[in-house]
Amino acid sequence: MKPTLPKVIITDKDTASDYLLAEMYQPTDLACVLSINDRESTLPVGFHEFGGHKIALFFEDVTVSWGRHAAPDADDARKIVAWAKGVNGTCLVHCRAGISRSTAAAIAIPAVRSEPSQANARAIMRWLVEIRYVADPNPLLVALLDDEIGWNGHLYDARAWRFPKPR
Secondary structure (H helix, E strand, O other): OOOOOOOEEEEEHHHHHHHHHHHHHOOOOEEEEEEEEOOOOOOOOOOOOOOOEEEEEEOOOOOOOEOOEOOOOHHHHHHHHHHHHOOOOEEEEEEOOOOOHHHHHHOHHHHOOOOOOHHHHHHHHHHHHHHOOOOOOOHHHHHHHHHHHOOOOHHHHHHHHHOOOOO
């Protein structure tokens, strides 16, 4: 059985600020926000004022930590999964560009609502491209989420199947 998914908006940080500011002045059905930022950046405008289910994380779009660049880790994956389990209603997921970290994190939303299988993992990757055609999920974050949710490598393998170019 296919899970019912909430509406998910994946975007860049500037557009996320636009959504959050609009929400302050003209409330919509936006219920959840996942904000992924570089360690030295600020949150999008309107994030603090947003009263729904929200979380802010700080790590870079890298697969190995080096210098001041922090890669995502297992703790970040745990927080994303816990947030995804609480998603109910329209949700906004962003990172700086809306291409890698945010798309990887968004995978957790259908993954926590589905049975682990290769077919479901591939369906999740197709869903991801349907809602964010420029998606190129961060491979480390996908692997961490795969481990945290217990998908036995299916999400990571489906990422390689759908996005075969090397990083």
